[in-house]
Amino acid sequence: MKASQKRSAKLRIGALGVITAAAVALSGCAAGAPQNDSGKKTLNAIFLPADWGKVVQEKLAPEYEKETGVKVNVELVGRDAIHEKMATLFAGQDSSYDIFNVDYNWIPEFGKGGHLVPLDNALQDKEDFLPLSLKVATWDNKLLGIPQTVHPATLWYNGALYGDQTMKDQYQAETGNALGVPKTMDEWLTQVKFFNGKTFNGQKLSGWAAQAAKGFGNVHTWLSFAYSFGCKPFNADFTKSILTTPECIGATERWSEMMMYMPAGANDFTYDSVTTAAQQGSIATAIQWSWGQFATDNPSASKTIGDWQMTTIPTGPTGLSSAHLAEWVISVSKYSKNTEEATKFAVWLESKKNDVLQASNGGGDPVRVSSYSDPTLTEQKLEGNGAARFRRLPVTLEAMKTAQPRPFFPGEETWETALSTELSAISLGQRGVQDGLSRANEAIDKNLSQ
Amino acid sequence: MSPGLLFLAAISLYPTLYSLVVSFMRWNLSSGEAARFAGLDNFVGLLTDGLFWNSVRVTLVFVFFSVLIELVLTFGLALLFFRGFPGDKLLRALIMMPMLCAPVVVGLLARFSLEPTYGIVNQLMRSIGLPTTEFLGNVDLALPTLIAIDVWQWSPFLFLILLAAMQGLPEEVIEASKIDGASWPRIIWHQFLPLLRYPILVGVLLRLIDSFRVYDIVYMTTRGGPVDATSTMSWQIYDVGFRAFNISYAAAFSWLLLLLVLLAVNSLIRRMVARS
Numbered sequence: 001m002k003a004s005q006k007r008s009a010k011l012r013i014g015a016l017g018v019i020t021a022a023a024v025a026l027s028g029c030a031a032g033a034p035q036n037d038s039g040k041k042t043l044n045a046i047f048l049p050a051d052w053g054k055v056v057q058e059k060l061a062p063e064y065e066k067e068t069g070v071k072v073n074v075e076l077v078g079r080d081a082i083h084e085k086m087a088t089l090f091a092g093q094d095s096s097y098d099i100f101n102v103d104y105n106w107i108p109e110f111g112k113g114g115h116l117v118p119l120d121n122a123l124q125d126k127e128d129f130l131p132l133s134l135k136v137a138t139w140d141n142k143l144l145g146i147p148q149t150v151h152p153a154t155l156w157y158n159g160a161l162y163g164d165q166t167m168k169d170q171y172q173a174e175t176g177n178a179l180g181v182p183k184t185m186d187e188w189l190t191q192v193k194f195f196n197g198k199t200f201n202g203q204k205l206s207g208w209a210a211q212a213a214k215g216f217g218n219v220h221t222w223l224s225f226a227y228s229f230g231c232k233p234f235n236a237d238f239t240k241s242i243l244t245t246p247e248c249i250g251a252t253e254r255w256s257e258m259m260m261y262m263p264a265g266a267n268d269f270t271y272d273s274v275t276t277a278a279q280q281g282s283i284a285t286a287i288q289w290s291w292g293q294f295a296t297d298n299p300s301a302s303k304t305i306g307d308w309q310m311t312t313i314p315t316g317p318t319g320l321s322s323a324h325l326a327e328w329v330i331s332v333s334k335y336s337k338n339t340e341e342a343t344k345f346a347v348w349l350e351s352k353k354n355d356v357l358q359a360s361n362g363g364g365d366p367v368r369v370s371s372y373s374d375p376t377l378t379e380q381k382l383e384g385n386g387a388a389r390f391r392r393l394p395v396t397l398e399a400m401k402t403a404q405p406r407p408f409f410p411g412e413e414t415w416e417t418a419l420s421t422e423l424s425a426i427s428l429g430q431r432g433v434q435d436g437l438s439r440a441n442e443a444i445d446k447n448l449s450q
Numbered sequence: 451m452s453p454g455l456l457f458l459a460a461i462s463l464y465p466t467l468y469s470l471v472v473s474f475m476r477w478n479l480s481s482g483e484a485a486r487f488a489g490l491d492n493f494v495g496l497l498t499d500g501l502f503w504n505s506v507r508v509t510l511v512f513v514f515f516s517v518l519i520e521l522v523l524t525f526g527l528a529l530l531f532f533r534g535f536p537g538d539k540l541l542r543a544l545i546m547m548p549m550l551c552a553p554v555v556v557g558l559l560a561r562f563s564l565e566p567t568y569g570i571v572n573q574l575m576r577s578i579g580l581p582t583t584e585f586l587g588n589v590d591l592a593l594p595t596l597i598a599i600d601v602w603q604w605s606p607f608l609f610l611i612l613l614a615a616m617q618g619l620p621e622e623v624i625e626a627s628k629i630d631g632a633s634w635p636r637i638i639w640h641q642f643l644p645l646l647r648y649p650i651l652v653g654v655l656l657r658l659i660d661s662f663r664v665y666d667i668v669y670m671t672t673r674g675g676p677v678d679a680t681s682t683m684s685w686q687i688y689d690v691g692f693r694a695f696n697i698s699y700a701a702a703f704s705w706l707l708l709l710l711v712l713l714a715v716n717s718l719i720r721r722m723v724a725r726s
Contacts, residue, residue, distance in 0.1 A: 084692045087479040113482030214675030265566030267676055268587035276568065410481075414694040425677040428589055450495075450696070 041070045043342050045099035046085065048328060049076035051294070052149045052363035053101060059361060060349060070341055072099075079103065083413070090115040090335065098336035099346060102145050104136040104327045104405065105412045111139030112410045117332040118142040122343045128352070128368045136405045137329045145329025146350050149364025151289040152323040152399040153224045154392070155188070157181060159309040161200050161284055170194075181311050185228065185254060188285070188314045195284035196261040201303075207261030209277045210287040212269045214424040219416045220324050220406075221287055222423055224313050225255040227322035227404045233419075238409040241444035243419075243437040250317065252426065252433045259427045267427055278308055287313070289326050290396045291364045297382055297389065306387035310395040312402075325403040328364070365396045372397050411447060418443040473702035479695035492702035502703070504678050505686040506710070511593060512682060513661040513714070516600040517654060520608050523601065525650075528612035529638070542613075549606040557670025560599050561586065564671075586672050592679045599667055604660070608653045615649035616642070651722050655715055662711045683707045 045061075047053030057074035065071050077085065086100055090113065102110070110116050120143045126134060133147035161167060162179060171179040171194055182188035192207030199205065211217035226233065229251035235242055242248070259266065263277055275295045277283045279302040295301065296308045315321045330346040332339055348354065355368045356376050366372060372393050380389040406412050422440035425431040431439070473492055477485035496502045527545070531538055548556065563569050564585040572582050585595040619642070627637045643650075665684035668674060674681035674689065681689075687707065691700030 080692070087692075087695050090482075091479045109480050113480050115480075115482065213673070214677070215673050263567055264582045265584050265587050268566075268584065268672075273565075282567070411694075417689060417693060421675070421678055424675050428676055430589060430677055447694075 040065075041338065041341055043070060043072045043098045043338055043345060044096060045072055045074050045101075045342075045345075046077050046082055046097055047074055047101040048079060048082065050328075050364070051291075051361070052328065052358055055358050055361045055363040056349065060354060060358070064345060064348060068344075070345065072345055086110060086115070090333070093335045095333070095335045095337045098333055098338050098342035100331050100333060101148065102329050102331045104145070104325075104329055105408070107137060107144050107329070107331075108139050108408055108410045108412065110331075111142070111144050115334050116144040117334050117336075117339050117343065118144060119146055119332065119343060119346070122146075122347050128370050130367055130369060130400050132325065132400055132403060132405075133327055133367045136325065136327055136408065145331040146346050147367035148328050148330050148350060149291065149358070150325070150327045150367055150396070150400060151291040151365050152325050152396060152403040153220070153287050153313060154290045154310040154323065154395055154399055155182065155313055156278065156286040156288050156293075156308050156310055158200075158278075158281065158284055158304065158307050160304070160307040161195070161205075162309075164200065167195075167198070167200070170198075181309075182285075182314050185225075185314045185316050189254070189258065192258065192261045192285060198284075200284075201281055203280065203282045206263040206266075206277070206283050208258065208285040208287070209262050209266065209269060209274045209283045211271055211274060212259065212262065212266050212427060214420050216416050216420065217270055218423045218427065219420045220326070222252070222255050222419075223324035223404075223406065224287055224322070225251040225258075225316075227324065228313050228316035228320055229254070230316060230318045230320055233415075234407050234409075238407065238411075239448060241415075241441045241448070243441050243444075244434065248437060249433055252423075252437060256426050256433055267424065278302075279304060281307070290392050290399070293392045294362050297385075297387075299383075306382050306385040310392045312395060312399050321402060323399045323403040325400075325405045327367075327405075359390070365393070369397075414447050415444055418447060469701045469704060472698050473705050475698045477696075477698040479697050481695075485698065488698065492699050493706070495699065496702055496706060501678065501681070501686060502706075505681050505683045508593065508679070508681055509662060509664075509683045509707075509710075512597060512600070512664060513658060515594075516597045516604075516661050517657050519597070519601050520605045520657060521650070521654060524605050524608040524612050527605075527609050528616050529642075531609075531613055532616040545609060546606045548603045551603065553603065553666035554670055556599065556603050557667045560595075560667070561671050564595065587676055589676050589679045592672050592676055596664075596667055596671065596680055599671075600661065600664065604657060608657060611649055611653040612646065615646050619645055647722065651719070655718065658714060658718070659711055662707065662714070683710075 045056075047056050053074070053076050057076060061072040061074050082101065083103075083106060085097075086102075086106070089097060090110065107116075123129075123143060123146060129147060130150060133150050134143065137143055137145040137147055162181065168179045171177070171191075174194060175190055177190075179191070182191055194207075195205050196207035197204065210221040212221060226248060229247050231243075231245060231248035231251045233241065233243055233248070262269070263282065265273075271289070271292070274286055274288050275292055278286055278288070278296045279298075281304045290310065293308055293310065297305050299305060312321045313323045330349060332342045332346060336342050349358075350367060352368060352370060355366045355371045356374050358364065359366045359371060359377055360380070366377070371377065377390045377393065378388070381387065382389050407415055419440050422431065422436040422443070426433055426436040472485070474488060474490070475485040476488035476491065531542060551559075563571050566572050566582050566584050566587070571585070576582060583591070585591050623641055623645070624637060627641055632640070663684050664682050665688060668680055668682055668685045669688070672680040674685045683703065684707070687700050687703045690696050690703060
């Protein structure tokens with residue numbers, strides 16, 4: 001090949017490389033472009049692939065486009081991946097995405113970094129929102145997310161089992177008490193022991209089930225015990241872990257004792273494992289997030305349609321009932337080039353009408369007080385069953401009065417990791433309660449000092 | 451510099467060197483604060499961190515047993531297949547199948563299959579009278595279970611290399627040994643192993659490097675648990691880097707992992723070369 005031909009070939013390859021690189025770069029940048037090909041304004045959003053994300057993707061975003069002409073691309077991304085994407089995009093001040101579905105415990109983390117747009121002025125009717133739902137969307141006196149769904153932990157009990165006369169008689173004979181919905185942790189423990197190993201409707205029962213896998217699972221379940229026993233994991237300004245107080249030790253001992261009455265493999269139980277066990281009717285009670293009741297009423301997957309009832313978490317020794325709070329909010333990226341449009345969409349998503357519409361479509365429990373008495377929800381019945389489809393709502397509302405969030409500070413995810421490892425060791429009998437909690441204290445304090 | 455080298459430098463060399471720079475900094479991705487120089491703090495912190503040493507131990511156990519079992523197993527399998535038999539092609543294709551699955555899919559499959567109550571493995575075990583076993587939820591069983599999953603998925607890779615190498619062996623050497631009255635074990639020990647030294651070395655090195663990086667299966671099955679029984683170095687790096695967003699600590703962690711891999715690979719190569 002002649003030298004000139006070689007040069008020409010090199011040039012062509014070089015040009016191709018430049019064009020390819022430019023195309024890749026442009027396709028990346030296009031995600032943040034304010035207008036799409038048809039001239040419509042476009043927003044890019046990331047939501048959780050839970051029912052509330054799907055409702056936004058399939059129903060609400062298309063409706064918003066019809067109403068306003070603004071197109072909203074909704075990507076459904078797993079919880080961990082949302083957290084990772086947010087941090088990496090924010091670090092690069094990337095404008096590709098305008099809206100994020102945010103687990104509220106990330107609000108302090110991203111709020112401290114100044115990555116989220118304050119939405120105080122955008123939300124005109126704050127008084128209709130559940131006060132706690134707004135509190136955990138606020139950091140440094142700025143509202144950094146609009147609540148989309150709440151689902152506090154609740155105590156689930158199989159109503160059919162609790163209403164069974166044979167079971168009632170046996171319980172009376174064995175314990176001397178009448179079988180009723182448990183109000184205290186002690187009463188619940190007695191019932192769990194009683195039900196464990198019994199057979200009902202051909203299913204061998206376990207006393208209860210809850211998320212217990214290492215990770216956020218065991219921490220979230222433990223928190224409902226901790227709060228109801230009056231345990232505070234931190235000092236007031238989150239500078240010291242105080243997990244070895246008598247309250248925390250008492251809560252952990254009870255949680256650990258209760259683990260003996262969970263199904264085989266419970267140490268690996270996730271939210272889905274608990275749901276499956278409830279659907280199969282193989283557990284008597286459970287600690288599970290409120291909105292999960294939908295799954296047990298699903299005719300294609302459940303043998304217990306209409307059976308599962310709810311009550312608030314039983315009270316601990318101090319007479320306190322306090323659930324761990326789960327909630328997702330909608331936040332706007334500070335680096336979005338369309339913050340105004342994105343804010344409008346977030347506010348529209350949680351209008352009164354849409355709060356009810358989302359709940360009605362399985363999108364989590366409402367965040368507005370008024371939705372809890374909306375006939376669209378309160379009067380809905382399960383098809384062919386007659387049970388109220390939203391029978392959980394009064395319990396959710398009650399639980400929201402005393403529910404408590406995860407430790408609300410920027411290092412919460414790291415805190416969960418350190419604590420969950422020790423809780424895993426305690427529940428597997430690898431460590432005693434005091435030893436495990438002391439080790440957790442050490443690990444958490446070490447993280448805090450970093 | 452040619453465009454190819456420039457491209458390679460941009461996508462490989464720059465990030466690698468950048469991660470080295472980051473490892474000497476203090477930088478949390480979500481804090482909104484700029485990175486600042488921290489000297490050797492991250493490395494000193496790691497060397498005094500119990501979680502780091504636990505992850506080194508877990509990784510070494512995982513790598514040693516998975517590669518050893520894979521090597522012994524696939525050597526035996528290759529011996530079985532290299533002369534061929536009726537139906538061997540179909541069997542060979544079946545053996546290859548796990549390798550074709552994405553590790554994430556394998557992890558998910560393992561999670562569902564090994565689930566104590568509804569998983570097919572436990573159902574089968576119960577049907578023959580064996581007790582329900584928590585393969586992934588038991589501190590003592592979780593790591594061996596992950597090793598078994600890795601062996602299932604990646605043995606075909608070594609099998610492929612060893613089989614190809616065996617089929618390439620000079621037939622006359624084997625025939626001559628047979629005529630001399632050598633038994634099969636002697637032929638394998640004195641002929642096969644020396645002649646296959648380099649294919650074995652290449653296969654083992656590739657598996658070794660890959661095993662050190664194990665992450666997908668851990669993510670999909672145990673997430674480092676129960677307790678920290680399956681917390682490998684790659685898992686810990688992910689946990690530190692993408693949950694705590696302590697990017698500089700994770701970068702230092704990655705460099706120590708790289709160092710460990712280099713040490714292991716280098717020592718293996720030296721031994722093989724010394725013996726040859």
